[in-house]
Amino acid sequence: MMDGTRMDDTIVHIDHVSKSFGDTVALREMDIKLARGEFVTFLGPSGCGKSTTLRLLGGFEKPDTGRILLSGQDVTRLPPNRRRVNMVFQDYALFPHMTVGQNVAFGLELQGMGRDAIAARVSEILGFLELTPLIDRFPEQISGGQRQRAALARALAPDPDLLLLDEPLGALDARLRAQVQVELKSIQRQTGKTFFFVTHDQNEALTMSDRIVVMNHGAIQQDGTPEDLYLRPVNRFVAEFIGETNIVEGTWLGQEGGLGRMSWQGATLTGRVPGATPAPDAEVAASVRLEDIRLSPDRPELENAVEATLASSLFKGNHRIHELRTAAGARLLAMGGQGGPLPVAEGETLWAAWPAEAMTILAD
Numbered sequence: 177m178m179d180g181t182r183m184d185d186t187i188v189h190i191d192h193v194s195k196s197f198g199d200t201v202a203l204r205e206m207d208i209k210l211a212r213g214e215f216v217t218f219l220g221p222s223g224c225g226k227s228t229t230l231r232l233l234g235g236f237e238k239p240d241t242g243r244i245l246l247s248g249q250d251v252t253r254l255p256p257n258r259r260r261v262n263m264v265f266q267d268y269a270l271f272p273h274m275t276v277g278q279n280v281a282f283g284l285e286l287q288g289m290g291r292d293a294i295a296a297r298v299s300e301i302l303g304f305l306e307l308t309p310l311i312d313r314f315p316e317q318i319s320g321g322q323r324q325r326a327a328l329a330r331a332l333a334p335d336p337d338l339l340l341l342d343e344p345l346g347a348l349d350a351r352l353r354a355q356v357q358v359e360l361k362s363i364q365r366q367t368g369k370t371f372f373f374v375t376h377d378q379n380e381a382l383t384m385s386d387r388i389v390v391m392n393h394g395a396i397q398q399d400g401t402p403e404d405l406y407l408r409p410v411n412r413f414v415a416e417f418i419g420e421t422n423i424v425e426g427t428w429l430g431q432e433g434g435l436g437r438m439s440w441q442g443a444t445l446t447g448r449v450p451g452a453t454p455a456p457d458a459e460v461a462a463s464v465r466l467e468d469i470r471l472s473p474d475r476p477e478l479e480n481a482v483e484a485t486l487a488s489s490l491f492k493g494n495h496r497i498h499e500l501r502t503a504a505g506a507r508l509l510a511m512g513g514q515g516g517p518l519p520v521a522e523g524e525t526l527w528a529a530w531p532a533e534a535m536t537i538l539a540d
Contacts, residue, residue: 186248187212187337187370188233193242195228202228204394205242210338210372215364217373217381220391220417226374229391230340233372235259247337257286260337264344268327270315276326277302277311283334301329305363321352325359332367341373345380357383378418382406390414406465410451411540415463422464422508428454428537436537438462441504446479447535454537461538468534469510471498471519472527481529484508486522500528 188210195203203225210216218226231237232244235256243252251259262283270279277298284294302308305325310318318326324344331339345353345360361384364371375381381388382402390397390405390413398405398414409415412423426440436449438460447462454460464480475481484500489512498518500508508528520526 185211187246188372189245190229190232191243191245193232193239193244195225195232195237195239201394203232203239206394206396207242208389208396208399210370212370213368215361215371215373215384215386216389217375217385217387218389218391219375219378219381220397221376224391225394226376226391227342228394230263230342230372230374233338234261234263234340260335261340262331262334262336262338263340263342264324264327264331266343266346268315268323268344270323270327270330272315275312275314276307276318276329279315279326280330280333283330287334297333301333304366305329305332320348321356324348324356328360328363332369336369338370338372341371343375343377344373345375345377353380360384382418388418390417392417407536408448408450409463409536409538412461412463412538415536415538420466420509422466422469423461424464424506424508425459425461428456428458428460430456435532438537441482441502441506443480443482445535446532447537448533449537451539454539463536463538464508464530464534466497466509466511468530469508469528470530471500471510471512472529473519475527476529478529479532480535481527482508483525484528485525486518486520488522489518500526 186209190206190208193203193206206229218229220226228237232239235254239252243250246259246261271282274282280298280301281294284297302311305328307325307329310322315323345356348356357380373384385402387400388402388405389399392413398410405414405418409418415421416423424440426438429437429439429444431437431453435446438445445462470476482502484502487499487501490497496512498510498512500510510528
């Protein structure tokens, strides 16, 4: 688990927190720190514990064990209104009977801020998010992307230490979602706020995050930068959950020159081992990304090369996906450019090869 925060930078410390709902364990001894100004995404399938973590930080749930510290203060038992935390919900939860300006002012009124100060802050935050022309409109009169920014404005207005975002882009169509992803990251950078973002969408996580925490069954599987998780997954779950990959299974042969070696269908493959070193003769799996496999009619000068048959080649717009079959029937997928001739015709044999640094031998 990554822990790159210095003590003076730590804004959140989830300190050995566990949470169960009846017989269902939602979190198992989670211990993690978030740094001030980070955009951290908790990523995983439904039921992995990411939303429970968000609700614990917001004060909507209480842990069974452990504690939660915000800016060094133990807030484990404090209600939501006594934490410097705000939340943006998936459905935005804007008050339909209030204008955009009134929605943004609502939290400031609860804080007891004076009328002039509220007006100034509302004007400031709406200007920052380019919502000033919409100040007197009701939520039903603005678009989905504008509602998303209005909800963000309402959450940012009280100047929270931490902003919780519970799949806030889920209601947007694909085109608008891509646009808002860029806007949201830009807003986070400009405000310097710590964003705690929850999603099951790997593309959202890779696009926006400084750091991604992958969860499954209530436990952290890997914690690192988007590049770390995509290029150096530590286990099979992370490799398959982040992006598309080939998983090859074989027997561990040992290490040589800092690299791991495994047998696979009569070939010896070489790759990196970022996780735990497997036991002697253990059955292991390795991840090879589609874009790292190079195809040629002749055997190339690379550490890993296998002979296979080109079963099919599917046009995907800006690229092609080539399906390969080895003599033993194993399936490999490779990504190629959209144009140019295929290295061989479908049904003919070719070589699929990849460098050692492109293969990750997984811990489990």
